[in-house]
Amino acid sequence: MSQEKTEALHRWQYLPLEQTRRFSPLVLDYLKQKEFISSFFSHSPKLDSIGEALRQRKDFPTSNRAVLCEVLKDQYAELAAEHSVFESIEQLRDPKTFTVTTGQQLVLGSGPLLVIYKAVQAVRLAADVQAQFPGHHILPVFWLASEDHDFDEADHFYFSDRRLSVQRSVAGSVGRTPLPDMDAILHELEERMGQGKTQSRILAMLRSAYGQAGISWSLATRKFLHALFGNSGLILLDADDARLKRCSLPLFEKELKEGHSHAAAKKSSDRLSERYKLQLHPRELNFFYLTDSDRKRMERHATGFALEDGSQQWTEAALLEELEEKPERFSPNALLRPLYQECILPNLAYIGGAAEVSYWAQLRGVFEASSLPMPVVFLRQSIQIIGRSQVRKMERLELSALDLFRDRDALLREKIWEGSTLQDRIKEARGSVGHWAKEIEEGASAQGLEMKAAIEASLTRQHKELKRLEKKLLRSEKKRRAETVNAIDELLAELFPGGKLQERQMNWIEAELLCGGGLVDELMKGVGPEGDRFACLYLKD
Numbered sequence: 023m024s025q026e027k028t029e030a031l032h033r034w035q036y037l038p039l040e041q042t043r044r045f046s047p048l049v050l051d052y053l054k055q056k057e058f059i060s061s062f063f064s065h066s067p068k069l070d071s072i073g074e075a076l077r078q079r080k081d082f083p084t085s086n087r088a089v090l091c092e093v094l095k096d097q098y099a100e101l102a103a104e105h106s107v108f109e110s111i112e113q114l115r116d117p118k119t120f121t122v123t124t125g126q127q128l129v130l131g132s133g134p135l136l137v138i139y140k141a142v143q144a145v146r147l148a149a150d151v152q153a154q155f156p157g158h159h160i161l162p163v164f165w166l167a168s169e170d171h172d173f174d175e176a177d178h179f180y181f182s183d184r185r186l187s188v189q190r191s192v193a194g195s196v197g198r199t200p201l202p203d204m205d206a207i208l209h210e211l212e213e214r215m216g217q218g219k220t221q222s223r224i225l226a227m228l229r230s231a232y233g234q235a236g237i238s239w240s241l242a243t244r245k246f247l248h249a250l251f252g253n254s255g256l257i258l259l260d261a262d263d264a265r266l267k268r269c270s271l272p273l274f275e276k277e278l279k280e281g282h283s284h285a286a287a288k289k290s291s292d293r294l295s296e297r298y299k300l301q302l303h304p305r306e307l308n309f310f311y312l313t314d315s316d317r318k319r320m321e322r323h324a325t326g327f328a329l330e331d332g333s334q335q336w337t338e339a340a341l342l343e344e345l346e347e348k349p350e351r352f353s354p355n356a357l358l359r360p361l362y363q364e365c366i367l368p369n370l371a372y373i374g375g376a377a378e379v380s381y382w383a384q385l386r387g388v389f390e391a392s393s394l395p396m397p398v399v400f401l402r403q404s405i406q407i408i409g410r411s412q413v414r415k416m417e418r419l420e421l422s423a424l425d426l427f428r429d430r431d432a433l434l435r436e437k438i439w440e441g442s443t444l445q446d447r448i449k450e451a452r453g454s455v456g457h458w459a460k461e462i463e464e465g466a467s468a469q470g471l472e473m474k475a476a477i478e479a480s481l482t483r484q485h486k487e488l489k490r491l492e493k494k495l496l497r498s499e500k501k502r503r504a505e506t507v508n509a510i511d512e513l514l515a516e517l518f519p520g521g522k523l524q525e526r527q528m529n530w531i532e533a534e535l536l537c538g539g540g541l542v543d544e545l546m547k548g549v550g551p552e553g554d555r556f557a558c559l560y561l562k563d
Contacts, residue, residue: 035560037427037558048298048380048383052383067552068552079368082368087119087368089269089366093266100241103248103252114368118157119368122144123163127167129243130179130188134527135525136404137530139404139549144256146546168261169195184214194317197239199238200238215535224531224535254546264350267362271345277307277358282391284306286388287357287385291384301380309354311329357384365394372400373402375402382399403557406525406556408517408558408559418509419437544559
């Protein structure tokens with residue numbers, strides 16, 4: 023298919039986030055910059071805020087830049103990356119080079135589409151910031167949360183509603199876990215995809231990244247994402263490295279000695295909980311103890327520290343000594359990880375999903391207590407891909423993009439009553455009942471009779487009866503127009519698998535096939551750097 027023809031197939035539409043009914047009050051209030059929630063962030067989620075963030079980061083330590091370059095070069099040597107990637111990494115030594123960052127737990131086969139959307143938005147944001155500050159270098163970074171041990175998030179992906187999953191043999195971090203044999207999954211996927219140039223290209227990428235059993239899960243994920251985004255300038259970083267953690271020793275020591283993050287986060291969290299649901303619950307100590315075979319939560323005790331299961335204990339002096347000797351064993355949890363990130367990256371902005379934005383709101387006090395600048399926090403772009411068959415269904419049912427996000431029952435009622443006079447007659451009947459009740463009450467009052475209570479009781483009964491009648495008529499109309507009802511339900515099930523946003527389940531593989539190839543290039547055209555609108559990508563005939 024020619025490039026001109028491919029571009030003609032796609033069209034973007036943008037919806038106000040609040041009208042999708044999929045975002046929390048905290049996120050919506052933050053984007054609207056309401057005074058209460060704005061006080062929990064250092065910057066507003068706008069490109070205009072980048073200048074102030076840049077001024078706050080101008081003194082990022084030169085020594086940390088050097089370590090970051092060293093680690094990244096080692097990691098990209100594993101990928102046999104192009105020379106241009108190493109040139110970009112070398113720019114990080116320059117005091118005028120900064121990053122914009124997003125991140126995600128490790129995934130299989132790209133995981134859900136939201137992972138791809140994050141990466142694309144980081145590239146777009148970096149380009150926009152670069153244009154705004156031409157005297158600087160702005161690099162997009164994808165932070166691989168490889169230390170996470172929630173394997174349930176990483177062991178599978180979906181293709182055409184089929185869950186393809188693997189098993190692992192150890193209980194440590196996902197990133198250090200040896201990749202299982204993927205031949206069975208890749209073979210099943212090949213059968214389900216069918217034949218074609220796009221299918222062959224997808225399978226080749228997956229075999230190159232996941233075809234070697236026994237390599238680390240981190241390396242396999244980096245191979246895949248580099249194959250997908252290597253030409254875009256996106257830098258992949260696995261921060262599970264002793265050298266990087268040594269750059270963060272002052273932060274880690276402060277946490278062990280003072281437990282400062284708990285007190286600061288609790289203060290913010292208590293205020294936030296007055297209006298919003300909390301995403302994180304601060305702990306007294308925000309570390310896990312990480313080995314090649316396990317990741318266990320650390321707890322503070324009266325005599326020192328211990329693992330959650332009591333299998334290992336330390337005095338404060340002993341644990342500080344271990345931190346100095348083996349910093350790679352100290353794994354920050356969700357609360358402390360953003361601060362670790364800002365210790366090792368000259369970062370200006372972070373792009374996170376709605377849940378991440380919510381827990382970043384709990385962190386401003388922790389950043390201040392740690393003497394670290396808080397970056398600009400942007401919401402990750404949400405996108406609904408609407409395939410060609412789904413576009414045709416929407417046109418046949420006369421549904422708009424906003425209709426897809428309405429309450430289902432309200433949408434069905436509107437479509438079922440469409441073209442019918444029955445609902446209008448019921449409304450007229452309600453009005454008539456109210457009119458005669460008022461006339462009777464006025465007549466009774468004129469004759470000195472107190473009938474108000476009796477008339478109101480009768481009026482209530484009449485309204486209830488009319489409501490019952492309306493429900494019966496609606497059920498009858500649903501049966502008569504079952505084809506329309508089923509078509510709407512089928513469309514919603516296709517677009518919102520399991521009732522969730524498509525981006526939380528659909529995989530890049532399926533979306534790439536829907537687009538006929540070139541999904542990332544198409545996303546680069548439509549994804550906004552600020553993520554403050556919901557995007558719909560129509561694949562049209």
